Amino acid sequence: MQTPFRFTIHKQDRSTRARLGRMDTPHGAVETPVFAPVGTQATVKTLTPRQVEETGASMVLANAFHLYLRPGAETVARLGGLHRFMAWPHPVLTDSGGFQVFSLENLRRVNDEGVLFRSPIDGSEHLMTPEKAIEVEELLGADIIMAFDQCSLPLDRAQAEEAMRRTHQWAERCLVAHKRPDQALFGIVQGGAYADLRVESAYTLSEMPFAGYGIGGLSVGEPKELMWQMLEVTVPCLPATRPRYLMGVGAPEDLFEGVSRGIDLFDSVLPTRLARNGAVFTRHGRLNLRNAQFATDPAPIDEHCGCYTCQHFSRAYLRHLLQAGEVLGLVLNTIHNVTFLVGLMAEIRAAIAEDRFASLKESFLAEYTPVEEEVRLRSAELYRRRRST
């Protein structure tokens, strides 16, 4: 039997930590650095798998926690596993759901054994442990599975220490529990916004035989500068030969910053969620298509974009769909946003290959106006409040 998972580094950038590589999985190869769109419920929201393929995406995420609750991991297994269930024959990664379980309103008890919680769907009580999380991920059958970790608020030192310590214990238990040789298990670095904890976490997990490393607990509302500082101390402490996955990050400007700091893999609900709110990416920044200024605009979202949406539809039509509450508006915006991020990563890979990554980064960031930090923090805060009420 051939090696089920292999990570190969083709090239290391000279002026940054950026690197070019490839993850081989039982369902195909993923060129890195890469952005993977999120399909929490075994569907990248609003898109058919064929539409996802056409964005250029090579891998998608699904969420083991959500699929455990509904339709159930055994059901997915009986139906042939996640790839067949969602008709995505390419690489899939499942997050264990550590992040989701700690975001729950009905969290009942956390101790070293695991997490006791009530299902937000039917109120039933469940105990999630590292062993259970791995069992669920093995039933689902993704190519890459994540260890069960504990998240913490970024700026609570005592909580960050406890969550990190527990994450390390659970990481060991996940490795013991994991049996399927065709799945690659990644560990997850924690440590809040504390450089010393991040370093400790990265070194501790590096000692364990993980196939790759997620960097968790970032992009949860802390200032971006702090996130970059954490990456800068963490990445050098991880094994150079293993892929590094910055979990939950997907703003265009952040992809450049992450790649520069040695990240190989990103995921985020940002492109799909923004699309459903009418916000779309362009090389100059985000547009909100609900704005009245687009009511008669015959231009596509982005003149230079080759996606199905930009090739066929005007901003005026897309705005009309949003105003009329038509599902097609969500679909077309999602196609564009996912294509934009996936395509940006392809440009980044080409630039690394041709020794011009730093100049691509500079020219992209010069042209692109990110959403202001203040607006971003406010909307992250609002989002957290919405989830917790």
Added chain:
Amino acid sequence: MQTPFRFTIHKQDRSTRARLGRMDTPHGAVETPVFAPVGTQATVKTLTPRQVEETGASMVLANAFHLYLRPGAETVARLGGLHRFMAWPHPVLTDSGGFQVFSLENLRRVNDEGVLFRSPIDGSEHLMTPEKAIEVEELLGADIIMAFDQCSLPLDRAQAEEAMRRTHQWAERCLVAHKRPDQALFGIVQGGAYADLRVESAYTLSEMPFAGYGIGGLSVGEPKELMWQMLEVTVPCLPATRPRYLMGVGAPEDLFEGVSRGIDLFDSVLPTRLARNGAVFTRHGRLNLRNAQFATDPAPIDEHCGCYTCQHFSRAYLRHLLQAGEVLGLVLNTIHNVTFLVGLMAEIRAAIAEDRFASLKESFLAEYTPVEEEVRLRSAELYRRRRST
């Protein structure tokens, strides 16, 4: 300049009034009899134009009344017309909106001049007249446009007579107002559920130079037997050389009954609306995918269906999407339902061509269990109430 619209009859069935034909339009040909899916707001709900093409649909409907209210007919015209606006380069038919305007809660006044109503979107007051309806339809630019008519309740004789009389006056005014030579204008027969009125309406409109004839005011809650009786008296009074369009009818069993009675064109929101409620067509009848029995069912909706949905997804996955509130469930069900009806019409055309329409009808109806009449009437009633409250 070539004839912009032409209807050719290839063949007349021997044992029924079914006939095989073709409508040529400036945007391509439509083989008849045909089912056209409805895209009220310039979008066949949930589908991209490419997905609509893949169902085999050759023509789609849009609604002039809805598009007049939003985004505005001038806006659509300025953006290149309806075909370009919605990226559907094939034939389009616009209904004038007579049916919609009379369903409005905010109907203010109806007289011979026209209909005064308030917009359900912003409360603004509007006067819709035959001349205005044609102006709107000319700005939108569909290949086939419908005259502005007045609907009536099926079983109120006085109202049916008045609506019919007014519909005939308005038909004359629509013909006078209509200028664009590249659009075919169809008249609409009214007369409620009264055979003598239907005959009078069909004869009166036959005297007017319409390119085709809609049969309106049916399938609005009356018993189906009554609908077929009305068709039986109406069709023979219409010019044999013109297409006949049974408006708002789309249940599989009704397509057979309509074709037998000489109908060339059907439209209905049924396949798209049912799909969004989780109901899908099979050769045996409708299934509701929300039912628990499908939770672990690995079969496609219909084993013999070649649509994208049936080729890739299990009933269990489709049910999961519905349970999780995922948009993709609506998309995949809609693809299937539209493909089913469009494909059924292709089978019907092949059967007429091969002199076996009556036997196809018999075998289809023997296998297919329609939703019971009582259930149908009840849900039509519920739907009307929902609309009027």
